Amino acid sequence: MHSKQNEVKAVVDKDPVNGMEGKEDITATHNGKTYYFSNEKSRDMFAQSPEQYINKNQRDDEVGEKMQAADQESEQTSAEESNQSSAKKGMGENPEMTDDEETEDRTQAKQERRQGHQKSE
Numbered sequence: 001m002h003s004k005q006n007e008v009k010a011v012v013d014k015d016p017v018n019g020m021e022g023k024e025d026i027t028a029t030h031n032g033k034t035y036y037f038s039n040e041k042s043r044d045m046f047a048q049s050p051e052q053y054i055n056k057n058q059r060d061d062e063v064g065e066k067m068q069a070a071d072q073e074s075e076q077t078s079a080e081e082s083n084q085s086s087a088k089k090g091m092g093e094n095p096e097m098t099d100d101e102e103t104e105d106r107t108q109a110k111q112e113r114r115q116g117h118q119k120s121e
Helices: 040-048 050-090 099-120
Strands: 023-030 033-037
Touching: 023 040, 023 050, 033 040, 040 050
Parallel strands: none
Antiparallel strands: 023 033
């Protein structure tokens, strides 16, 4: 025996007006596609200007995709910088110092060694 209580409810699209979960019994069709709404007011708003909500959701999706790509690029850049920093540490360099600071630091160390060498003579 098969009862309705055991049936799995189908996943329903989000309401294009407010982004909430749509209900199977509150729908509208536009250009051959069925849209689901969380309430009748959203359906009525959609019916008055469907392209406004369809285009808005497409733009939101595009912006979301661009933001995701930017996040991935940022993560990749951070990982590369981290790898470069690790490589510098392995070479005994201080990744927190600029090239000029490192050069100055090495020059000062050389001068101190020379002074120490001259004193021992």
